[in-house]
Amino acid sequence: MSVPESVPVGSVVGRIWAKDRDIGVNAEMKYSIIDGDGRDTFDISTDPTNLFGIITVKKPLNFEKKPSYTLKVEGANTHLDPAFRHRGPFKDVTIVHVSVEDVDEPPVFDLPAYYIELPEDAEVGTMVKTVSARDPDAANNTVRYSIERSSDPEKYFYIEITSGSLMTVRSLDREQIGWHNITILAMEMNNPTQIASVSVAVKVLDVNDNPPSLTHYLETYVCDNAKAGQLIQTVTAVDPDEPLGGHHFSYSLAPESPTNPNFTLRDNQDNTAWILTRRGGWSQKDQTVFYLPITVTDGEQPVQSSTSTLTIKVCSCNPEGNVMSCTAEAYSLPASLSRGALIAILACIFVLLVLILLMLSLRTHRKKPYLCDEEENVHENIVRYDDEGGGEEDTEAFDIAALWNSREAHHNLAKMRQDMLPEIESLSRYVPQACVMGGGADSSVHGYVLAKLLEADVDPCAPPYDSLQTYAYEGEGSVAESLSSLQSGASNTDHEYDYLNDWGPRFKKLAEMYGVLEANIPPTW
Incomplete structure (x- = not known):
């Protein structure tokens, strides 16, 4: 038979059967391995029917160590009939060859x-x-x-x-x-x-690479009625290292304060130390807190040590040593000022601050009196145009483009003004046409000025102030030509003012002043 080398121990790898040739005799067989090189590796047993022998693996197989085995198996009939005993023996022997198959196994x-x-x-x-x-x-x-x-x-x-x-x-x-x-x-x-x-x-x-330190509590107290030599605290230390012989701590005051006048330290040689008072007469008025530096050293190599500060407070205690108060508040107040008086003063200050804030808030939220736009805008507006031209701000009063070029005055009047309301702009229709039609090109300027005058007279929203505009610009293309004082003063000769009659009715008053009034000048408006 062939068996894989990876078969588990206890697995069935084969079965044999022996038959008794005597007729009428009930056979109860028993199987056993009596010899062979595999008797330590395999085992055989009889099945419940007492007819078959079952071969199982007793030890792991290894193809590389032993690729095959030989078993000598004996089968014997254990149920014998006395009448046939003389025919014995009632057993037989057979040879079983077992071949181990190679299987790829893990390392x-x-x-x-x-x-x-x-x-x-x-x-x-x-x-x-x-x-x-x-x-x-x-x-x-x-x-x-x-x-x-x-x-x-x-x-x-x-x-x-x-x-x-x-x-x-x-x-x-x-x-x-x-x-x-x-x-x-x-x-x-x-x-x-x-x-x-x-x-x-x-x-x-473990290696001794961590220093020891005092346990987590680093604060204690001393009673104000403590005597000299009184125990106030027992200190211990911890070390994360774990030496084989156990911890051996030693305690001492830090080198900077070996002779502390208030406290002393006693090493008990059992990994603990006592903190004792050196004197009596403790008072919270003198000092309320003391700081005591303590050095802890271990006993391993290399030696490790650390310094921790123990905070000691002076407290008021009863005769039994129980703490009543550890604050110095009562001692810090003047003798003539009690705690209730201090609280009353603070309360008064707080009330005053609240009142001041309330008054400021009311003054900030006080409403201003209502002022209409007309009252807020009441002011004198005087716009003056010098010979050399006005500034940029004067263009806010009137559009003087019509005075620059009389030939474009009629065109500008035809355009819709951006700074005029439609109902105000339409007032130009009420200007007397006789005055407008008789003046030629400069009659357009005359109509424009009249429109502005009527606009100011009938505008209900116009502010109650006078507006003075002086136009003295030497406009290019003007029928009056140049009015510059520099040019007129260049000659001492007398001027002829007959041309004023050609300027139309608008300049009648000027012509009268210079004595050149003609009878044919049409009446003024």
Whole structure:
């Protein structure tokens, strides 16, 4: 028979049967392995019917160590009839050959598990251990090593892929992680599905690298009625290190204050120390808080020490030593000013501040009296145009484009004014046409000025103030030509003013002043 080498222990690998040839005789067979090189590897038993022998595996099979076995099996009839006893013996022997089939198996480590001890001050890159695994098959494939990352999430270790050398890649700290349980994987190069694993336990050994320190409470008190030599506090220390012989702490006052006039320290040589008073007569009026620096040293190598400050408050106590008050508030107040008076003064100050804020708020929110636009805009508006031209701000009063060029005056009047309301602009229709039609080009200017005058007279929203405009611009193309005083003063000769009659009715008054009034000038408006 053939059996794979990977068959589990206890599996059935074969069955044999022996038959009694005597007719009418009930056979109850018993099977056993009496000889052969496989009697330690295989076992045989009788089935419940007492007819068959069942062969099972007793030990793991290994094709590379032993590819085949021979079994000498005996079958005997245990139920004998006395009438046929003389025909015996009623048993038989047979030879069973077992062939082990080769199966591709995963690598096998040289040890089922590894245990390593490593000091916590080991340098980065220290080789911890070299693990070894081989392919048990005849092919003897190359094995590659790796670390299962779930077993080393912080990545403290690294393994060389071909040699199996395990080394550190980070500094170890026993106080943080005392044990590292990592899993090493071995994989066949030619068949990645064949993977074996082994556990490696790394114990981090303690090194005295942490100083001791006082326990978490660093504050105590002394009663104001304490006497000299009185115990006020027992101090202890802690150390994260764990030396093999246990902790041995020693206490002393810090070197900067070895002769403290208020307190002294007594080392009890049992990892504790007492803080005692040196004097009596404690008073909160003199000093309420004392600071006592204490140095703690361990007994390991290298020696580590630290200094912590103990805060001691002066408190008022009853005769039994129970604390009543640890504040100096009552002593800080003047003798003539009680606590109730101080509270009353503060309350008065607060009320005054509230009243001041209320008055400021009312003054800020007081409403201003209503003023119409006409009252707010009452002012004198005088716009003056000098010979050289006015500034930019004077253009807000009137549009004087019509005075610059009389030929464009009629065109400008035809356009809709942007600064005139439609009902005001329409007032130009009421200007006497006789005056407008008789003046020629400058009659357009005359109509424009009259329109502005009528607009000011009938506008109900016009402010009650006088507006004076003086136009003295030497407009190009004007029928009056230049009126510049510089030019007129250039000659001492007398001027002829007959041309004033040609300017129309608007300049009648001017013509009368210079004595050139003609009878044919039409009457003024």
